[in-house]
Amino acid sequence: MRRGGKHSQRGLEVLMLRRGSEARFMPGVWVFAGGVVEEADDEAAGREEIEGVDAEEMAHRICGARELREEAGLDVAATGLHPWSRWITPVQVPMRFDTRFYVGLAPAHAKPTPDGKEMSEARWVAPVDALGDFAEGTFELSFPTIKHLEELRDLGDADAVLAEAAGRPVVPLTPKVVATEDGFDVLLPGEPGFDEA
Secondary structure, eight states: OBSSOTTOOOSOBEEEEEEOTTOSSSTTOEEOOOOOOOHHHHHHHTTOOOTTOOHHHHHHHHHHHHHHHHHHOOOOOGGGOEEEEEEEOOTTSSSOOEEEEEEOOOOTTOOOOOOSSSEEEEEEEOHHHHHHHHHTTSSOBOHHHHHHHHHHHHHOSHHHHHHHHHHOOOOEEOOEEEEETTEEEEEOTTSTTTTTO
16 A cells, blocks of 8 residues: 555555456456465565564565565565455355455555556555445456455555554454345355354
């Protein structure tokens, strides 16, 4: 994320990347940068330390920083990434992931450059604008991305997000998919009907 853009009074913009049309998973969908922890990330975790952060968590942060470089051409230090959430794909979904989301501050004038392979487009966008474009059908988003954008929108600015991240417990969250008359709905823990689903 970054503090509002050059010509903006907004307090927060997030980096959104559009997956390539040939992507095996979610082609054309706008996402946050991310990927799989590689062996080199694990090895680097032993050399880079943050007090109170174990090697596994450090490897995930190093992976996040590497993916930002590879997919968007942005250089953000792994030590500047802060855990935000951890989502596990519902059991009903055939392709499952255990995904950790991080927040971190990029320089105000950082210009992303999509890799042209996994990601075809990149842009800084205020969460409220991304959600508005999604509602209008012009910005395709996945359910977890929508939920994260709603949280970021509600916090309002980068400083509030970083303050929230500093004291936020991160526990694995697994939504449930339930059938409805119109197709399906996704429920989060604590929402009505989740425990019965």
